[in-house]
Amino acid sequence: MTRIEDEARHLETLDRDLGRFSTLEASAAYATRPLVAPGIAFVFVVLAALLAALFFGQSGNTLIVVAAAAFGAYMALNIGANDVANNMGPAVGANALTMGGAITIAVIFESAGALIAGGDVVSTIAKGIVAPEAMASNEVFMWAMMAALLSSALWVNLATWIGAPVSTTHSVVGGVMGAGIASAGLAVVNWSTMGAIAASWVISPLLGGLIAAGFLWFIKARIIYQDDKIAAARVWVPVLVGIMGGVFAAYLALKGLKQLVDLSMGQALLVGLVLGLVIWAVMIPVVRRQSEGLSNRNKSLKVLFGIPLIVSAALLSFAHGANDVANAVGPLAAIVHAAQSGSHDGAVGIPVWVMLIGAFGISFGLFLFGPKLIRMIGNQITKLNPMRAYCVALSAALTVIVASWLGLPVSSTHIAVGGVFGVGFFREWDAERRLRMARQAVPDRPVLAPEERRRRKLVRRSHFMTIIAAWVITVPAAAGLSAAIFLVINAIAG
Incomplete structure (x- = not known):
């Protein structure tokens, strides 16, 4: 025992x-x-540096190109973590996509857009922000581009950490401007271009918000507030999906596929019109079949907008990959060109291996760090459902087309987030309007206390103020950081 x-x-x-x-x-x-x-992420940055060493070969500037490739990979990771959330956040917030599904779609379509249609030609000094001839030497130019690349990546990284979606384009522009000023003085900057970029801080979110709010008003007036919602949806949902299809066709023709097919604005709009009419005709029997047996309530309408919302998210990701990959690798391509040719004037193409760093970096960044911003845009600014998210996605594409027609520089980040704010503020206005109408119909109806009305606001003011502040300081913050980094690099190299 x-x-x-x-x-x-x-x-x-x-x-x-x-x-x-x-x-x-x-x-x-x-x-x-x-x-x-x-x-x-660190392993990816190291692999990017090794890829640069392999493809660039041995020369006196190999070390510079290797370091620039590491910075470019770091920037691409941050673009994936921050910028791509604008395309996927509304669909995830509306429960049309799971987080895993959104990341999978975004990774596929971002990479496809970057590799298929992203071979844009970039100016050696990022879209004419500073004058190339003002740079004292080829070496100074390369130091300036490295400073711009690193500073913009650090700023986007910080913005992601605090939960603020910022424009990566503006970050790169600020970085180039700061390095240019530090290397050659204030006269080097093209201030008219900078003024147009500053104007886009206001134009982009306002235009995106107004268009998104306008479509939400249309959906509410023509479908949601109708006595027979399903009958109204059978008429108007095919029209709305046709508009979305036509707008995205024109958007991709203008932006996403411009390297494959060079179309004018008129030709792109004609393509959009034709495809929009085809999609409208196809969707009439589809919506009729989908709506059979649905009850006459708002929740039933969500089913009809789910697939169009998923498709729009995929197309936005494709166009984003085609356009914004240059933010990650444009300065890197300029450094590679300067290191190979010994000249920093003119325009340069983006080599394939540089494009691979950008494409895979954006995808890795989204997969590893993207969920935080996706949740913030989809759930934390205002509550989204498929109809509201549809309005945000459509406004993102339509605003870019309108801005291109007017010749205005706009930010896709500002447009998408502005669309979310526009939907939220419109809902607040509409709720107040309906409350006033109910009070007129029933004069002795109890009035809510001011504190309770503030509590019921449909847009979170803390996120609104944080995001606006981040937008305003993006260019000066990236510029100041870039100038400091340039002076340090120049002092070490000198």
Whole structure:
């Protein structure tokens, strides 16, 4: 009996020890989990540097190109973490896509857009922000581009960390401007271009918000507030999906596929009109079949907007990959060109290996760090459903077309977030309007206290103020950081 008791005590001690080991393993896994994503990102940056060393070959400037490739990979990761959330956030917030589904679609279509249609020709000095001839030498130019690349990446990284979607284009512009001023003085900057960019801070979100609010008003007036919602949806949903299809066709023809097919504004609009009419005709029987058996309530309408919303998110990702990959690798391509040719004038194409760094970096950044901003845009600014998210997605494409027609520089980030704000503020206005109408119909209806009315606001003011502040300081912050980095690099190199 004593022997049996000894064995039982021994087993109890062993169980306790194993339990401690299990607890230790669980604690270690919990502690190291936050390090997995940065670790993978670091490996990608190292691989990008090795890729640069492999393809660029041996020369006096190899070390510069390798370092620039690492900075470009870091920038691409941050673009994926911050910028791509604008396309996927509304669909995820409306529950049309799961987080995993959104990331999968975005990774595929961002990469496809970058690799198929992203071979844009970029100016050696990022869209004419500074004059190339003002740079003292080829080396100074390369230091300036490296400073611009690193500063813009650091700023976007900080913005992602605090939960603010910012324009990566403006970050790169600010970085180039700051390095240009530090290297050659204030006269080097093209201030008319900078003025147009500053104007886009106001134009982009206002235009996106107004268009999104306008479509939401149309949906409410023509479908949601009708007595027979399903009958109204059968008439208007095919029209709305046709408009979306036509707008996206024109948008992709103008922006996403401009390297494959060079179309004028008129030709792109004609393509959009034809495809829009085709999609409208196809959707009439589809919507009629989808709406069979649906009850006459708002929740039933969500089914009809789900697939168009998913398709729009995919197309926005494709166009974003085609256009914004240059933000990550434009300065890197300029450095490669300057290192190879010994000249920094003119325009340069983006080499394939540089484009690969940009495309895969954006995808890795989205996969590793994107969910935070996707959740913020989709759920935390204002509550979205498929109809509201549809309005945001459509406004993003339509605003770019309108801005291109008017010749206005706009930011896709500002447009998408402005669309979310526009939908939220319109809902607040509409709720107040309906409350006033109800009070007129029933004069003795209880009036809500001011505190309760503030609590019921449909747009979170804290996010609104944080995002607006981040937008305003993006260019000066990136410029100041870039100037400081340039002076440090120049001092070390000199």
